[in-house]
Amino acid sequence: MDRAVAVVVTDTRYILLLLLLLLSRITAAAVLPEERADAMFHSYDGGGVTINGPSILVRKQLGNSFSMSGKYYVDSITSASIDVVATASPYNEKRTEYNLGLDYLRDKVTMSAAFTISEENDFNAKSMHLGVSQEIFGGMTTVSLGYSRGWDTVGKLGDPSYAKDADRQNYRIGLSQVLTKNLLMELGYETITDEGFLNNPYRRVRYLTSATTFDYQDEIYPNTRTTNAVAFRAKYYLPYRAALHGEYRIFNDTWGINASNFEVGYTHPFRKNWIFDFKVRSYTQTSADFYNDLFPFVNAQNFLARDKELSSFSSLTYGAGVSYEFAKSGWRFIDKGSINFSYNRIRFDYDDFRNIPVGSANGDAPGAEPLYGFDADVVQFYISIWY
């Protein structure tokens, strides 16, 4: 697996370098991102897990060439998820993320750099992001390249000496294309490589100890993972003022997971100030090679996982949102503003992850418990101003 990772990384670096050389020959126009501020409250509630908190994003231009952005994001987590209920105690924790970014426009090329810090009481992550994008072909095409590097430190509550590291690298290529005066298309590719401790230190796998009993042991993951994703998006302006969008993404990784998702959505402005959004998203994935809901015996194989995110499952999201725009012709220092509310309901259905608490209560034999599934409610409320 290490060799496979090295080959992928080397190839991607080589290709990114060549693309940068090609881009440097071409002239184009570009603009800096809009100056705006967003303050959001977000909430996720599903499967015994509640996560909510604020998120603030501010972007300000400095002179004609620079744009600076700052983000503050909090997840306040209360977890009594099915894993936690089966093998540990419910817990509360808080994750705080800070992000600082700078965009620089020079000779019609936008370059961006950002740094992110994420802190939890048992998990810290730092990452830096670099990007370059260029409009070419009279503004019809935008090509973008990106690279990120992340450093995670995984800890364990109750064990101050426990500290494991994981490094992450992302490589991105994006192509956005104007096809007609009503149709936009976007193609994106991203490969991510991880190296280090990739487990969750609390999660456990179960194995049979007899035909009617089972026990748990710590999960063991490989130390490397490389993932590839290709996404295609399109957006179409309808004959009246409204838009349709579609997205298809395919994914695979060196752990044996194959996934795809498909999304369609519709945006409908209403009168002068309202915008309504609707969407449906379908996601499906196969399980990792080393995933099993119930291993036949202890240490059954070198890698062991019973993380439902690595199992075979599908999910279906229905989403709706509404925005009300105010002060559209400006008010004091603001150019315009909007108040936004969105709601997504996600249904998860697992194909090989069983509901142990319900099975145990029913007296089901190990491996004969009902399959697990749950609904999650995702709510966002945010206010945005442009200045």
Next chain:
Amino acid sequence: MNRLTLLLFLISSVLINTACSIKPWVKPYERDHLADSIMSFSRDPVSASYLHHVYQAREGARGAEGGQGGGCGCN
């Protein structure tokens, strides 16, 4: 995987190089629909990045979400 990367590279190269010889077929004055905010792939970045974070935390797949990307830093 390597074939896929090579194919993407070739497509990008061809598009970039042919871009120099073909004239844009949608003129700047014909782009008022495309410039409408409802045609943005992520109209509100704060909302798009939050939803990507939700999906990354609950799904095995990750990457190519559009926008800045960069991962959610969650385990």
